[in-house]
Amino acid sequence: MTMKQLHELFLEHPVICTDTRKITKNCLFFALKGPNFNGNAFAKDALEKGAAYAVIDEEEYNASGQYILCQNVLDTLQELALYHRKQSKARIIGLTGSNGKTTTKELINAVLSKTYRTIATQGNLNNHIGVPLTLLSITKDTEIAIVEMGANHKKEIAFLSNIAQPDFGYITNFGKAHLEGFGSVEGVIEGKSELYDHLMTHDKYIFMNADDPIQAEKLGSYVKKMGFSTEDHQYYNIQYMGANPYVVLEAEGTRMETQLIGKYNFPNCCAAIVMGKYFNVPLEDIKAALEAYAPQNNRSQIMEKNGHHIILDAYNANPTSMRAALENFNLMEASNKVLIIGDMFELGQTATEEHQAIADLAAGLDFNSVYLVGENFFGTTTTLNTYRSFDNLKQHLAKNPLPKGTLLIKGSRGMALERVLELL
Template sequence: MTTTQQLYQLFLQHPVISTDTRKIGAGSLFFALKGDKFDANTFAEKAIEAGAAYAVIDNPVYQLNEKYLLVDDVLTSLQDLARHHRRQLSIPVIGLTGTNGKTTTKELINSVLSQHFKTQATQGNLNNHIGVPLTILTIDASHQMAVIEMGANHQKEIELLCSIAQPSHGLITNVGKAHLEGFGGVEGVKKGKGELYDYFLKSESPKVRKSESPSSVFINSDDNTLLEMAGARKLSHVVYYGTNTIDDLVSGALVENSPLLGLEWTNNKTGEEYKVKTQLTGAYNLHNILAAIAIGTYFNIPAAEINAGIEGYQPKNNRSQIVQTATNTLICDYYNANPSSMFVAIENIGKLEAKRKVLILGDMFEMGPESAVEHASVIQKALDTEVDERIFIGKDFSAVAGIIDQGQKTKDKNHFYITAEDAIAGLKALPITGSTILIKGSRGMALERLVELF
């Protein structure tokens, strides 16, 4: 069997990892990972033919020659290789998780840090048990910082990802109602996300170079849940950010939301105040922005560079993304959805100054036994928000449509469609123009199909 140390020596010679035979890097190490419907051991020969230097496999049937490296389990070997590589690094590694805003916050932090350091960050949302080790293995001697996003839909997953990424600094964006089915309810979510704090409590993170700042956890001081979670663990190295606490390293407030955000922020160590405009929409992004500002300040990045990083970040992948069409302004936020993110997105459009406002909300997935209650609560939140039209799409929303009385259905123009196809037909019959439209739902609803209608 090939050991981790042996693999690492080959990795130093061939520092590119491939997992997809359609995208083989010349001279790379191909890891034959298994999926629900495939076994990449069967593709190992194809990977070698396509230019891979070696193929890591766990089925001896496919070991044709010395280029096929046999291990007990390919996924475990990939994770162990990443752990070993991480131990060789002496740079700050910021690990972050949370219910909402992980990817946006990661991108903001990376945008700020990269103004001053050479950084590496999780690409897209490759934040799971495969994506995290792959990201760690892209960090080389030229990098000065790394930002690793860690996602989870069940307990013990963040614990695993921390053991791989071994963050020297940490951040939980928030804890809310998401993946309730996998976590076993809200308390399960809190416990699962809290595994990041547990990691720092155990003092397992590697020491960074003496020239770098000591390990710290960054906490939103406006979030009572995070304060309670950190307090219960008696975390010692904590850096706060928020809106109105002098104990915060930085504090800030929105001064514009129309729909792009502008804010004022203060370095509470120096008392200096600054203003910055962003390409983000949604008041709920304030704390994501402040987190990036706080981390930049912590690592002594000049304020002008911090602001450049914030201003330069352009949201993408349908996360808090503004799309201006000939007849409407779209707030595209349909990469994912859960009750927590739904509530803040609905609140945000309610506060926006716009001539006409429309909500288009799609089903939330992975809600488990709480699905009916949570979908009903989102409907009620939408009803309590001053908008001109509300459109609900999906079988879960439709199943609880009865909470709206017939008078409200007519008066407030509330429409329910069981499928996106039904919604498309309805919107073609009753087109929307001259409106600011929030489109939000779980990724599986594929609400991007609606965009061309507006």
């Protein structure tokens, strides 16, 4: 079957499923493989549950006309996404960075959807499987698609950019994330910059944080760009008015009061504003979108439980985002500040050094109680409370309940520190 024929079949059955637990009637099932599973073995089950066709890559499973045999299912999914993207008239915004990608994506989508029919990456489906699935969710009515791209090693963003073929792009920042794969902060900069490299090579449009010296240097002579700045008036000027705890900003004399905590969310808001301006979204609609957006899914969520005022930021963590969160929490006006932070993953050889630095920072800030959780924090030299595992923390809190106050919970996804809520 040619890619053109497969694409015609996809247009007849425009829902892609890769998990037999989520099969919808008349979908196309792609039998992807993983370290511990072979999707080919589930193809029959997918068809029995209502899938129209199953795309497989092992001859022994090719039992009827409902099976589409290819050389490699993942490659075929990616090639189909690229083919579909080339047929689409939607404008694609590519988005990457070390921190704030998902929040920025949601803010951009909130702003642009005020004027356009948009789609955006669901959750953080931002890898070599998620990006193709996002592209394949573009319909004939879609005008703008915001495609988030994640990476933990070099060449990954370049690969995803070749599939997405973005017309526009933005990098949130360059931080200490996935150092195990990138090797160093310089490796992070090189890897994330592959999005800008792709855009410049293809003479596409770039959005930038002009106050970021790395972006300013890299894009200094590039013409097709629009940036934001708090000071440089050759770019779109946005003023930071404070965050106690929510970010307040001002653009063109219009005050915007968001539901996002921390100064680190200010540039995320700015990116959404500057894209809204580029795409001619009225400023009052931009303001309405930013003020209505409330974070979800353990990303700087603010909640109350049993007398505790909680900032739940347990979706992910790296040294850059952890430092920003602690410094912001330190500046907040709140009573009885309690800090519970968990290990930061994928730091490679820098793990010991980076966890010690965060432990030292936490010890030097003004918190009433601090709890460090995980093998790496347990190994630090500190006077703070350390717990080798979540279960150890749980045992301690069962005997010594947390006092009522304001609680910041942050750690890498693998630490699953949202479980602390069950202990309150």
